[in-house]
Amino acid sequence: MKRILITGGAGFLGSHLSKRLLEEGNEILCVDNFYTGSRKNIYELLDHKNFELLRHDITHPLFVEVDQIYNLACPASPIHYQFDPVQTTKTSVVGAINMLGLAKRLKIPILQASTSEVYGDPQIHPQPETYWGNVNTIGPRACYDEGKRCAETLFFDYYRQHNLEIKVIRIFNTYGPNMNPQDGRVVSNFIVQALKGEDITIYGDGNQTRSFCYASDLIDGMVRMMNSPKEFTGPVNIGNPNEFTMLELANLILEITESKSKIVFQELPQDDPLQRQPVIDLAQNKLNWKPNIELEAGLIETIKYFKNII
Template identity: 70%
Template sequence: MNDRTRDKDYFSGRVLITGGAGFIGSHLCERLLERGNEVLCVDNFFTGRRNNIGHLLQHPRFELMRHDVTFPLYVEVDQIYNLACPASPVHYQFDPVQTTKTSVVGAINMLGLAKRLKVPVLQASTSEVYGDPSQHPQTEAYWGNVNPIGPRSCYDEGKRCAETLFFDYRRQHQLDIKVIRIFNTYGPRMHPSDGRVVSNFIVQALKGEDITLYGNGEQTRSFCYVDDLVAGMIAMMDTSSEVTGPINLGNPSEFTMRELAQMVKELTGSKSRLVHLPLPQDDPKQRRPDTSQASDTLGWRPTVPLNEGLGRTIAYFDDLLKVA
């Protein structure tokens, strides 16, 4: 299977998604079921939540397995998406040693499984491999500016090492690998207390609390709606074995944190004040992907504008807070 071009009309096999009960993973599970795949969702529920995939549990082609990817996994599948790893600073700094183990040992275990089964494996890497970039926007050829011993290093360097492992398995074992670098993604099913800027701002605005800006609020990010990201991930997996990446997946539209906060205030009708706190150590000042490769290689472009995606995300959090 890994020696031929895969496309959405052809491939209908069994797909393993590690971290499948997480924010992005749950949307990927849903999309693959919609197109006819069998889905094996694996999660240890450190940050993933059963509510994210609760509506899928009765689906005849969906299976849930509680498992930690730092331990070997013996299953039979046709494709592997490796998403397992806490992705927000609040969560990955809670147990930084385990975060590094999840990225590195988890990658080794999923690569070993892919090697045994001779199936393609996709690594969900991150824009954090670029660190606090001196190149803007960031292209895939940029090697990054990462602090190897800082409080964010468990995540940044863990993901960088995972990429190394993926390409070494390619060189040494001719494994069919795919590496994507995910830029800030948002949407329904984000964890309300994960510390990410979109969820932070929305929850604070809906509760009428102060909206916290770090530093002067002029640092920038680019926000990709989760449906667009999932479409890009599947498009990457559907390429021939010659396409390895890494490929940036994100929205190239760039906003300051102050602009984002003002947009959230307007969309929620909130009277929250904007307040400033010190900038965390090693927090990147700028982040915007060059998505030329994704466009040229995958025919992929994000389609959901920020105000539309924020509206959907605000509706989700509004319902969630009412239940709470």
């Protein structure tokens, strides 16, 4: 049994990770300030004897005793991270410094949930970990993109300077139960609009692509990374390499929901990436990981969840 700290533990991915690690027999310290996380996501875990919830903002130091740290805390959807961009950057940068300091003091491994957004609007497709990215440093998405890039820098500087055991994963588009229906992400947007019979809003011409990974697959990759050999630091892409256009995604959701919603097109937001697809060779070779849930099967489960909460 390990005592494991999960920052952002009441969020979409944090709640799935908390459940997975509890099922493996660990003690979980879930830390969240509930800016985007929700008690509903962890409601079924609150009475578990090995689960503890602490309301805390990681931009402030935290003094606890744990064996591992998963650093997931940060708003991850544009509608949330652009609402307070300064706080978003602080969460990524100051939060990383605080969690790295804790890991250094305790001499324990720490995993950073980074993002495919470090690649920006990529000029290389698909994206390998060796690609340095194409990010607008002063654009409206920079608070998230550059915050996560700086966090990666800090992780590797702590690794080189203090010999800290670090793990860095770059998460590509992920979906599944516990998504916030108001988070502005494409999967949740399309599902909510379809279930309500509203117009399906596609930004741009619908030919821009994303690669969608189901939450359980993503969490499996995350746990494998944390428990990989010490010398493997990453960064490593964790995502599903199957690429879909926004039109394909919208039509599939319309088909599954049997919705009569119509597809409408609006202007593409500034700096919104046109392509996103991970190269996962490193994850396959080093972690023996690859996603198993196909998009249609994952959407069916996600739609069931949204039907229950709308």
